[in-house]
Amino acid sequence: MSQVLILADFAGDKCTKTTAELATAAARNGSVTAIVLAAPGAGATLAASVKHGPIASVLVVESADFATYGVAAASDAIAQVIAQKSPTALFVASHAYGKEVAGRVAVATDSGIITDAVDVSADLTATQLVFGGSTTVHSKVSKGVAIITVRPNSIEADLSDSTPAVENLSLTISDSAKLATTTSSTPPVKGGRPELTEAQIVVSGGRGTNGDFGAVEGFADSLNAAVGASRAATDAGWYPHSHQVGQTGKTVSPQLYVACGISGAIQHRAGMQTSKTIAVVNKDPEAPIFDLADFGVVGDLFAVLPQATQGVTAQKS
Amino acid sequence: MKIAVCVKQVPDSWAEKKMVNGVLDREGVDAVLNDLDEYAVEEALRIVEAHGGNEEGGAHSVTIVSMGPERATEAIRKALSMGANDAILVSDAALAGSDALATSKVLAEVIKSGGFDLVICGTESTDARMSVVPAMLAQRLGWAQLTFASSVSVDPGANTVSITRTTEAGVDAINSKFPAVISVVEKINEPRYPSFKGIMASKKKTIDSRDLATVGVSAESAWSLVADSAPRPPRAAGVKITDEGNGGNDLVKFLAEKKFI
Numbered sequence: 001m002s003q004v005l006i007l008a009d010f011a012g013d014k015c016t017k018t019t020a021e022l023a024t025a026a027a028r029n030g031s032v033t034a035i036v037l038a039a040p041g042a043g044a045t046l047a048a049s050v051k052h053g054p055i056a057s058v059l060v061v062e063s064a065d066f067a068t069y070g071v072a073a074a075s076d077a078i079a080q081v082i083a084q085k086s087p088t089a090l091f092v093a094s095h096a097y098g099k100e101v102a103g104r105v106a107v108a109t110d111s112g113i114i115t116d117a118v119d120v121s122a123d124l125t126a127t128q129l130v131f132g133g134s135t136t137v138h139s140k141v142s143k144g145v146a147i148i149t150v151r152p153n154s155i156e157a158d159l160s161d162s163t164p165a166v167e168n169l170s171l172t173i174s175d176s177a178k179l180a181t182t183t184s185s186t187p188p189v190k191g192g193r194p195e196l197t198e199a200q201i202v203v204s205g206g207r208g209t210n211g212d213f214g215a216v217e218g219f220a221d222s223l224n225a226a227v228g229a230s231r232a233a234t235d236a237g238w239y240p241h242s243h244q245v246g247q248t249g250k251t252v253s254p255q256l257y258v259a260c261g262i263s264g265a266i267q268h269r270a271g272m273q274t275s276k277t278i279a280v281v282n283k284d285p286e287a288p289i290f291d292l293a294d295f296g297v298v299g300d301l302f303a304v305l306p307q308a309t310q311g312v313t314a315q316k317s
Numbered sequence: 318m319k320i321a322v323c324v325k326q327v328p329d330s331w332a333e334k335k336m337v338n339g340v341l342d343r344e345g346v347d348a349v350l351n352d353l354d355e356y357a358v359e360e361a362l363r364i365v366e367a368h369g370g371n372e373e374g375g376a377h378s379v380t381i382v383s384m385g386p387e388r389a390t391e392a393i394r395k396a397l398s399m400g401a402n403d404a405i406l407v408s409d410a411a412l413a414g415s416d417a418l419a420t421s422k423v424l425a426e427v428i429k430s431g432g433f434d435l436v437i438c439g440t441e442s443t444d445a446r447m448s449v450v451p452a453m454l455a456q457r458l459g460w461a462q463l464t465f466a467s468s469v470s471v472d473p474g475a476n477t478v479s480i481t482r483t484t485e486a487g488v489d490a491i492n493s494k495f496p497a498v499i500s501v502v503e504k505i506n507e508p509r510y511p512s513f514k515g516i517m518a519s520k521k522k523t524i525d526s527r528d529l530a531t532v533g534v535s536a537e538s539a540w541s542l543v544a545d546s547a548p549r550p551p552r553a554a555g556v557k558i559t560d561e562g563n564g565g566n567d568l569v570k571f572l573a574e575k576k577f578i
């Protein structure tokens with residue numbers, strides 16, 4: 001059977017749901033091996049958290065170089081793994097790091113690359129939604145290993161338990177991957193809310209909050225939703241940049257997206273318009289965001305959201 | 318210090334985009350300089366200005382490098398009118414429909430022959446949105462990769478550069494020696510508007526047009542192929558109500574109907 005590699009995705013030392021999504025798509029094409037890149041001594045803990053989805057084996061590579069040399073070191077290691085294992089495909093999560101790693105591995109192995117797939121079929125045909133979700137494209141890599149980055153929250157994950165075999169591989173990172181040195185790293189502050197790109201529901205606030213995210217957060221919590229923000233809100237310092245949705249922030253495609261006090265600029269739409277259902281609260285009936293809304297309320301978010309929060313809480317109890 | 322800034326001409330963000338024969342139809346849409354590349358041009362100019370400027374014949378220069386059809390000169394002129402010194406445009410019929418692998422190959426070849434210390438890019442183009450060309454360039458050139466920079470500082474005496482990398486994975490401090498490939502996020506600066514003087518001066522600046530043979534790259538068969546593409550059905554028109562005291566409850570009713578509660 002052919003072998004498909006996935007790059008296991010972590011938040012801190014926890015394997016993300018995205019990993020199971022990658023595995024689910026990869027398993028349609030062959031036996032799945034998850035690559036775990038770890039600091040020396042940390043491999044076993046990370047590998048142990050890779051326990052959901054159709055994963056046959058875990059390949060642990062430990063090196064201090066991954067923290068120091070970032071994307072370049074990871075790409076170098078993965079290209080070496082590809083040379084050893086000759087897989088048919090490599091699936092990586094579509095975020096800044098994942099796409100950069102995929103890009104470098106594509107060059108290193110002279111392979112084709114497809115980014116931001118929302119699905120991958122059994123013959124490695126990738127589905128992408130391009131031009132702001134207005135067009136569906138099906139494409140296939142025609143050279144080398146099929147390198148595909150998959151957008152989180154797009155593929156329904158098989159979350160069944162798995163007990164993959166763990167293999168340790170020792171590699172030497174090439175000197176050509178050690179040119180840029182990371183001297184310090186600060187991970188994003190994690191709140192208690194669901195992760196933005198993984199959440200089923202996202203409630204976002206914009207300039208209309210006027211800096212007060214209380215109503216947005218309250219409504220989000222009633223729905224167990226993640227909180228997003230427009231660039232106007234992150235630029236003003238009202239909400240951390242890591243929560244920005246849009247072209248230069250995160251791309252989300254939850255089951256439900258609620259835009260509150262957000263006008264719907266093209267750069268914001270780029271990050272949310274493939275959401276399955278979209279609801280809008282905005283006091284300007286002419287706001288372009290209403291064009292995307294399945295349900296729109298023309299009104300003041302400070303009146304509408306608290307009432308809705310109460311309503312949701314009442315229904316749930 | 319010689320800096321190259323890679324820019325791309327893209328369809329205007331609001332333009333309706335469609336696929337013809339597996340590639341983006343670029344005819345008949347307004348084309349502009351990719352707005353994320355303006356931040357790269359601005360940052361390059363700020364770097365040279367902080368070290369004495371980029372007067373003709375001086376120690377520092379900013380060269381715009383682009384690949385695209387002949388009409389991409391319009392986007393390049395904008396970058397020149399901001400203050401870059403000159404430009405190189407690779408145009409060749411064989412490059413139509415190129416993907417990131419082909420683009421990075423051509424750009425890398427041009428950069429290799431230009432004696433540059435730094436290459437600065439935007440983080441992505443607003444049409445293809447792959448966000449991989451800067452990393453591919455670093456890999457192809459064998460140069461340091463300093464990408465997603467929200468700040469850049471350069472020491473031309475020591476030939477070193479350090480950046481703050483800002484992504485969803487957090488904030489990192491990264492440094493390297495020259496040569497390096499940098500990409501900048503849009504929070505890094507506020508791009509200047511070309512001045513009248515800048516616009517007039519840009520008309521006299523050189524855009525060196527090269528075909529593939531001059532660059533020394535042969536056209537490659539594609540690394541990936543589009544099987545088909547189709548417009549998605551537009552979103553069905555939704556319901557819009559005006560809050561007259563019950564808007565929140567109406568929203569809850571909608572969410573309950575859709576089984577979100």
Ligand SMILES: Cc1cc2nc3c(=O)[nH]c(=O)nc-3n(C[C@H](O)[C@H](O)[C@H](O)COP(=O)(O)OP(=O)(O)OC[C@H]3O[C@@H](n4cnc5c(N)ncnc54)[C@H](O)[C@@H]3O)c2cc1C
Pocket residue numbers: 205206207208209229230231232233244245246247248249250260261262263264265266267268271281282283284287299300301302352353503
């Ligand atoms: C290169 C570039 C990249 C960008 N990247 C992004 C990106 O990634 N993400 C992003 O979001 N933007 C991005 N932008 C910015 C984008 O163009 C818009 O400026 C931004 O999205 C506007 O945010 P907003 O909708 O919150 O603010 P505004 O456009 O000011 O809209 C505020 C809305 O709130 C409504 N409102 C006000 N008060 C209330 C109230 N009390 N109750 C209800 N409604 C109210 C108003 O009617 C208005 O519609 C980018 C821009 C550029 C140039």
